[in-house]
Amino acid sequence: MTNMRPPNKTTLLKVVILGDGGVGKSCLMNRFVSNRYDENNFHTIGVEFMNKDIDVDGEKYTLQIWDTAGQERFRALRTPFYRGSDVCLLCYAIDDYDSFRGLKQWRQEFVNYADVKPDKFPFIVVGNKNDMAHHCRQVPFDEVKQWCDQNTINSQIETSSKTATNVTDAFVLAVRQWKHMERIAEIELKQNDTIDLTKTIKLAHNRFCCTGGGSTASTSASGFQASDSDDESMNISSPRRVGKKQQKGQSLTQFQL
Numbered sequence: 001m002t003n004m005r006p007p008n009k010t011t012l013l014k015v016v017i018l019g020d021g022g023v024g025k026s027c028l029m030n031r032f033v034s035n036r037y038d039e040n041n042f043h044t045i046g047v048e049f050m051n052k053d054i055d056v057d058g059e060k061y062t063l064q065i066w067d068t069a070g071q072e073r074f075r076a077l078r079t080p081f082y083r084g085s086d087v088c089l090l091c092y093a094i095d096d097y098d099s100f101r102g103l104k105q106w107r108q109e110f111v112n113y114a115d116v117k118p119d120k121f122p123f124i125v126v127g128n129k130n131d132m133a134h135h136c137r138q139v140p141f142d143e144v145k146q147w148c149d150q151n152t153i154n155s156q157i158e159t160s161s162k163t164a165t166n167v168t169d170a171f172v173l174a175v176r177q178w179k180h181m182e183r184i185a186e187i188e189l190k191q192n193d194t195i196d197l198t199k200t201i202k203l204a205h206n207r208f209c210c211t212g213g214g215s216t217a218s219t220s221a222s223g224f225q226a227s228d229s230d231d232e233s234m235n236i237s238s239p240r241r242v243g244k245k246q247q248k249g250q251s252l253t254q255f256q257l
């Protein structure tokens with residue numbers, strides 16, 4: 001829980017950057033981590049990651065930033081790395097309307113492979129290349145805001161990796177948005193703290209908590225929906241669990257108490 005956080009503790013956050021090829025994801029990461037900008041960047045193949053320590057609102061974070069390949073042909077190489085992310089930056093370039101239109105698909109791909117609930121996960125929408133001349137702009141800021149509102153995303157920023165405008169701010173915003181979602185998750189956990197014995201509980205077949213077909217009432221009396229992900233996500237006090245949902249095609253056993 002964040003309010004029980006020991007002083008000087010560093011929180012590790014996995015931040016994944018998604019968006020069409022060429023919108024400037026690698027440049028954004030390199031500018032933020034190394035303060036470098038390369039006009040002639042190569043396309044990313046698969047994924048790359050870099051760490052960066054940052055203080056936000058008096059707390060220490062290590063951001064593990066995952067830069068992914070935007071080109072469609074690398075889809076199978078990037079998607080396995082979405083799982084376990086804490087924040088997702090959805091990037092477009094302000095001079096490329098198609099890259100903005102593509103955000104819907106990027107968000108969906110992330111939701112599917114990271115296995116999170118879209119309205120409970122911290123997404124940040126980043127419009128890169130805002131150093132471009134006014135006449136080059138294809139994506140109005142207001143239109144992006146409207147899209148964000150419709151998709152329950154409340155963080156949006158324009159950046160330029162070239163001129164280093166708002167780059168750090170984008171990552172600070174990401175941390176703040178993560179923290180905001182954590183607080184909401186904590187509140188929800190507290191509200192759901194009492195066990196409702198009349199409620200139908202779904203448990204995944206293959207979890208250790210319901211071995212033998214899950215017929216024991218005591219396992220399901222814990223009052224939570226089991227996740228199919230790693231053991232860390234089974235920690236009921238972890239707000240991260242709140243974003244989990246059933247995996248595609250997974251069979252469920254219904255337990256009626």
Ligand SMILES: Nc1nc2c(ncn2[C@@H]2O[C@H](COP(=O)(O)OP(=O)(O)OP(=O)(O)O)[C@@H](O)[C@H]2O)c(=O)[nH]1
Pocket residue numbers: 019020021022023024025026027028038039040041042043044045068069070071128129130131132159160161162163
């Ligand atoms: N004007 C301008 N150009 C930029 C900016 N950021 C990146 N670029 C240009 O866009 C090119 C592509 O940037 P990358 O960071 O490689 O793009 P990417 O999104 O990582 O592309 P993939 O690896 O294919 O997914 C760079 O080589 C730069 O020439 C920016 O802020 N402003």
